[in-house]
Amino acid sequence: MIDQGIDALLNDESLDSAVTTSVYNMWSPLRARKIGADGCLQPFVPFETFGDPKTLNCDRDSQGEVHFADMSVSVVRPRCLDNLEDGLLPQKWMGQKIAPIRSWGGCDIDYEWQVPTVEFWLRKHGFVEQER
Numbered sequence: 001m002i003d004q005g006i007d008a009l010l011n012d013e014s015l016d017s018a019v020t021t022s023v024y025n026m027w028s029p030l031r032a033r034k035i036g037a038d039g040c041l042q043p044f045v046p047f048e049t050f051g052d053p054k055t056l057n058c059d060r061d062s063q064g065e066v067h068f069a070d071m072s073v074s075v076v077r078p079r080c081l082d083n084l085e086d087g088l089l090p091q092k093w094m095g096q097k098i099a100p101i102r103s104w105g106g107c108d109i110d111y112e113w114q115v116p117t118v119e120f121w122l123r124k125h126g127f128v129e130q131e132r
Helices: 002-011 078-082 112-124
Strands: 017-023 033-035 041-042 067-074 098-102
Touching: 002 017, 002 067, 002 098, 067 078, 067 098
Parallel strands: 017 098
Antiparallel strands: 017 067, 033 041
8 A cells, every 4th residue: 555655646746645545435424413502413514515405315325435534554745744734634744635545444543442443454454363
């Protein structure tokens, strides 16, 4: 995956970075909610942001693939780090023009429940625990 990122940047000087992405359609922005001032769930992003609310479909796969940067690999040009204010939120260090490196099941571990997910990922990618 690192080589894919490097190749992407070598082959296209306009790219700022190449990062691994995993598809998580179950976490589509259309399905995201926040608790409003009244204590009830409200859309996290106003539906009008996505177009005409009457035409929106919240089925998991209805919007196509929903990519999230999974933080497994990031290949970034130094200019992005030198000019953080120019980058896109929320990860400004990626720059503006970001190429995807298709992956699945990124391995950020922020919570204990994610450890079995990483163990699953490792087994699916050929990791075998050695006897001691």
